[in-house]
Amino acid sequence: MPLVSMNEFLPRAKANKFAVGQFNMNNLEFAQATVEAAMEENSPFIYGVSEGALKYMGIEFTVAMAEAAAKKSGLPIALHLDHGSSFEVAMKCIRAGFSSVMFDGSHYGLEENIALTKEVVKAARAMGVSVEGELGTIGGVEDDLSVDEEDATLAKPEEAIRFYEETGVDCLAIAVGTAHGMYKGEPKIHYDIIQKVADAIPVPVVLHGGSGVPDEAIRLSIQAGVGKINVNTENQVACTNAIREVLGANAEVFDPRKYLTPARSAMKAVIQEKIRLFGSNNQA
Numbered sequence: 001m002p003l004v005s006m007n008e009f010l011p012r013a014k015a016n017k018f019a020v021g022q023f024n025m026n027n028l029e030f031a032q033a034t035v036e037a038a039m040e041e042n043s044p045f046i047y048g049v050s051e052g053a054l055k056y057m058g059i060e061f062t063v064a065m066a067e068a069a070a071k072k073s074g075l076p077i078a079l080h081l082d083h084g085s086s087f088e089v090a091m092k093c094i095r096a097g098f099s100s101v102m103f104d105g106s107h108y109g110l111e112e113n114i115a116l117t118k119e120v121v122k123a124a125r126a127m128g129v130s131v132e133g134e135l136g137t138i139g140g141v142e143d144d145l146s147v148d149e150e151d152a153t154l155a156k157p158e159e160a161i162r163f164y165e166e167t168g169v170d171c172l173a174i175a176v177g178t179a180h181g182m183y184k185g186e187p188k189i190h191y192d193i194i195q196k197v198a199d200a201i202p203v204p205v206v207l208h209g210g211s212g213v214p215d216e217a218i219r220l221s222i223q224a225g226v227g228k229i230n231v232n233t234e235n236q237v238a239c240t241n242a243i244r245e246v247l248g249a250n251a252e253v254f255d256p257r258k259y260l261t262p263a264r265s266a267m268k269a270v271i272q273e274k275i276r277l278f279g280s281n282n283q284a
Contacts, residue, residue, distance in 0.1 A: 198225020
């Protein structure tokens, strides 16, 4: 099966009150762990690729891995640019074979964010590619971008509704209290903002910073209208902990397969758990 846009499954996710996971691809093992977990759970999913990961893997390898996963699995899989910084980066990804892109104009003023996002939507729609927009500032660290918690700003529901109406994005990430990275305490998610926005627009709300959010908070977010949830840090932690364990137990290990195999298994377990929590199992 070829890669698909997020519109192959997100409308159904919103209608049936489940969420589809975006699991970031950082190398081959991340790609394999995700598709293996999804195959066992019969779940659609999204490969998220940040600009930093794109530079690390190379765009050709990135697309080839995603296409191989889609062909092998027969699942509806979207290859999605995560936090795209410009029209040019989004177009480069679309030309290379991405089936979905995010334009993150959240650091611009509302008017400029709307204008720039509209341009991406117009071009992407002509190619059958889905688009995610963002409003408000999500805290934490992702790649080289860092936003202090005090600088994170919650999305205003009326602005989010207007943003959707003027851009026509296929899903909308709004700042509701989550952050990138792992949490020191428990995040305070503003379900009222999710509900107000989700009730007023036909597309799902996206929850960024899904790693480390308590299960009940995830369930409440989905009930309020979240249809896409991003997970990256938990997989990175699981991967690295497994590698540390193998190397710490035996200093003679030098074959990467000896520590990357358990690392892949650890990530697969995390992803399967998330798929079940999100309710996307048996929704492919």
